[in-house]
Amino acid sequence: MTAPRAMVGRPHVIVLGNEKGGSGKSTTAVHLTVALLRMGYRVGCLDLDARQATLARYLDNRRQFMRDAGVELPMPVYQRIVRSNAADRSSMEADETQAFEAAKGELGTLDYLVIDTPGSDSFLSRLGHSHADTLVTPLNDSFLDLDLLARIEGEKNEILGPSIYSQMVWEQRQRRAARGRRPIDWIVMRNRLSHIDARSKRQIAALLTKMASRFHFRVVAGFGERVIFRDLFPRGLTLLDLGEALGMPLKFSHLAARQEIRALVRAIGLPDPEEAMAAPNQGRETGEALQAASSGQ
Numbered sequence: 001m002t003a004p005r006a007m008v009g010r011p012h013v014i015v016l017g018n019e020k021g022g023s024g025k026s027t028t029a030v031h032l033t034v035a036l037l038r039m040g041y042r043v044g045c046l047d048l049d050a051r052q053a054t055l056a057r058y059l060d061n062r063r064q065f066m067r068d069a070g071v072e073l074p075m076p077v078y079q080r081i082v083r084s085n086a087a088d089r090s091s092m093e094a095d096e097t098q099a100f101e102a103a104k105g106e107l108g109t110l111d112y113l114v115i116d117t118p119g120s121d122s123f124l125s126r127l128g129h130s131h132a133d134t135l136v137t138p139l140n141d142s143f144l145d146l147d148l149l150a151r152i153e154g155e156k157n158e159i160l161g162p163s164i165y166s167q168m169v170w171e172q173r174q175r176r177a178a179r180g181r182r183p184i185d186w187i188v189m190r191n192r193l194s195h196i197d198a199r200s201k202r203q204i205a206a207l208l209t210k211m212a213s214r215f216h217f218r219v220v221a222g223f224g225e226r227v228i229f230r231d232l233f234p235r236g237l238t239l240l241d242l243g244e245a246l247g248m249p250l251k252f253s254h255l256a257a258r259q260e261i262r263a264l265v266r267a268i269g270l271p272d273p274e275e276a277m278a279a280p281n282q283g284r285e286t287g288e289a290l291q292a293a294s295s296g297q
């Protein structure tokens, strides 16, 4: 692979966020990371989930698997930020800002930075969000999860106002605007699609469309409900790695899952994974053009 270079002087930052655990942030983070690596980009990961650190543990497992199986897999540079123990709030925020900035600086010459955040509000999570060029919010396909984005009147399915999380995203957008940065491209990704009836699906889609124009996000389809995701974590593998050589052969259903990842990468506005995998440099140029276009250059 040819030596990669940074696209516009700093990485494009993709933040995975919402204030609910278990909706697929870390799973999506690792799949996006490996998709970008396989396209020839240099990728860094930052795990801000101090308590669970799922993304960092996932990548630790990947490193261990490579050692045990004697195989080479694409690997990002990654760091984990831990919460400060400082007694008062302002020292804690100063510590965490410093740790965040130091990590971001170290990963600053890469092409992409994928940041995973915890499923609860914290200073670190807000800081991460304020640095997002792209924010991806995975959402399980249920009415309960819509609550994460807006307060909804039950009977009539009316949107009463933003949720705490949507307000937080709005505040981070203001923070970015004050710093003269381009707006966050907020993408809500419907994850674990399938298990609900067609009528509920339609209602959820209609509500999401309303929310999207009100809170300024785009809706994209994510991954179907697939048990394989659970089996991948202990080995640190993604659906993009599977093959005979790893003892996890690629099955027909996995091909559909790969298409979902590919569609997500495309929907985010990143270059097409398979085209870029076939010609990494071409993908890189497409990425540059996309970035230049979205930053108004």
Ligand SMILES: Nc1ncnc2c1ncn2[C@@H]1O[C@H](COP(=O)(O)OP(=O)(O)O)[C@@H](O)[C@H]1O
Pocket (backbone or CB within 6 Å): 020, 021, 022, 023, 024, 025, 026, 027, 028, 054, 119, 191, 192, 193, 223, 224, 225, 226, 227, 229, 230, 233
């Ligand atoms: N599309 C999916 N199908 C099946 N299981 C999934 C899917 N997405 C995520 N999971 C599983 O759900 C659990 C929570 O996912 P995770 O990515 O850790 O969520 P979060 O980071 O938002 O807390 C994990 O066990 C993961 O394997």
Ligand SMILES: [Mg+2]
Pocket (backbone or CB within 6 Å): 022, 025, 026, 027, 049, 052, 054, 055, 116, 117, 118
């Ligand atoms: Mg997580």
